[in-house]
Amino acid sequence: MNKKAAKQSIIDSYFLRTEEAERCRENETGAAIMIQKVFRGYSTRKHLQTLHGRALIIQCAFRVYCAKKVYNKLYAEKCHRERLQHFNAAAQKIQTLFRGWYIRKYVCNIRKRREYLQNIQSKNEEVRQMLEEYQKQQLVQIKEQAELDHHNSVVASSRNLHHLTSTKTMPSIFNSPYQVAEPKVEGVNVETFIKTQTRRILKARTNK
Numbered sequence: 388m389n390k391k392a393a394k395q396s397i398i399d400s401y402f403l404r405t406e407e408a409e410r411c412r413e414n415e416t417g418a419a420i421m422i423q424k425v426f427r428g429y430s431t432r433k434h435l436q437t438l439h440g441r442a443l444i445i446q447c448a449f450r451v452y453c454a455k456k457v458y459n460k461l462y463a464e465k466c467h468r469e470r471l472q473h474f475n476a477a478a479q480k481i482q483t484l485f486r487g488w489y490i491r492k493y494v495c496n497i498r499k500r501r502e503y504l505q506n507i508q509s510k511n512e513e514v515r516q517m518l519e520e521y522q523k524q525q526l527v528q529i530k531e532q533a534e535l536d537h538h539n540s541v542v543a544s545s546r547n548l549h550h551l552t553s554t555k556t557m558p559s560i561f562n563s564p565y566q567v568a569e570p571k572v573e574g575v576n577v578e579t580f581i582k583t584q585t586r587r588i589l590k591a592r593t594n595k
Contacts, residue, residue, distance in 0.1 A: 491497050
C-alpha cells in the first residue's frame with residue numbers, strides 16, 4: 388500500500404512538474420535565447436575588439452615601415468646631394484688651383500710679367516727724366532733765344548741813335564745832369580752801349 392502510494396505520488400509529482408515545465412517552457416526558451424543573444428553579442432564584440440586591436444597593430448607596423456622607407460629614401464637622396472655638393476666644391480677648388488697654376492706657368496708667367504712691368508716702369512722713369520731734361524733745355528734755349536732777340540732788337544734800335552750821344556760841348560738826353568738814375572741797357576750805360584754798337588758797325592763797314 389505504501390509502495391503504491393509512493394509510486395502514485397511520484398507519478399503525480401512528475402506530471403505536475405511536466406505541466407509546470409510546459410507552462411514555463413516559453414519563458415525559459417525566451418530567457419535562453421536572450422542569454423545566448425547577449426553571450427553571442429559579447430563574444431562577437433570581444434572578437435571584434437581583438438581583431439580591431441590586431442588591425443591597429445598591423446596598421447601601425449605598416450605605417451612605421453612605410454615612414455621608415457620614405458625616410459630612408461629621403462635621407463639617401465639628401466646624402467647623395469650633399470656628397471655631390473662636396474665633390475663639386477672640391478672639383479671646383481681643384482680646377483681653380485690647376486687653372487691658376489697653368490696660367491701662371493704657361494700662359495701668363497707672373498714672375499716674368501712682374502719683371503716686365505718693372506722694366507717698363509724703369510724705362511718710363513728714364514723717359515720721364517729725359518723729357519724733364521729736354522724740357523729744361525728747351526726752356527733754357529727759349530730763354531736764351533728771348534735774350535738774344537731782345538739783345539738784337541736793342542742793338543737794331545741803337546744803330547741809328549748815334550746822333551743822340553753826348554759831345555764835348557753838349558750832353559745827350561741819356562746823360563742829362565737832371566736825371567736821378569742813370570739809364571742802362573743790359574747793365575751798361577745807354578750812351579756807352581750806343582757808342583759801342585756804332586763803333587762795331589763802322590768797323591764792320593771798314594773791314595768790308
